[in-house]
Each structure stands twice: as C-alpha cells, then as structure tokens.
Amino acid sequence: MSIDGWRSPVAGVTDRWRGLERDWQSVVVGATIVALVGTLEIPIPW
Numbered sequence: 001m002s003i004d005g006w007r008s009p010v011a012g013v014t015d016r017w018r019g020l021e022r023d024w025q026s027v028v029v030g031a032t033i034v035a036l037v038g039t040l041e042i043p044i045p046w
Helices: 004-040
Strands: none
Touching: none
C-alpha cells in the first residue's frame, strides 16, 4: 500500500481535530468573559 492511500483519512482526522480545538477555544473564551462579567458585576446594556 502506498502512502498516498493514507493521506485522505489522516487529513480528515487532523481537520476534525483542528475543528474541535477551535470549538474548545471558543468555549474557554466565552466562559472567561462570563466569569469576568459575573465577578466584576459589569452591567451589560441590552
């Protein structure tokens, strides 16, 4: 089996992993903002 046969599945796995990393980074940023707003009691003008 050539290495070319492994590139497609490996690329799919690495792309999915990068997507999950971005999702977790977004969750961490959002949680940090919520924690700071709650801790500092910053009023949010809606």
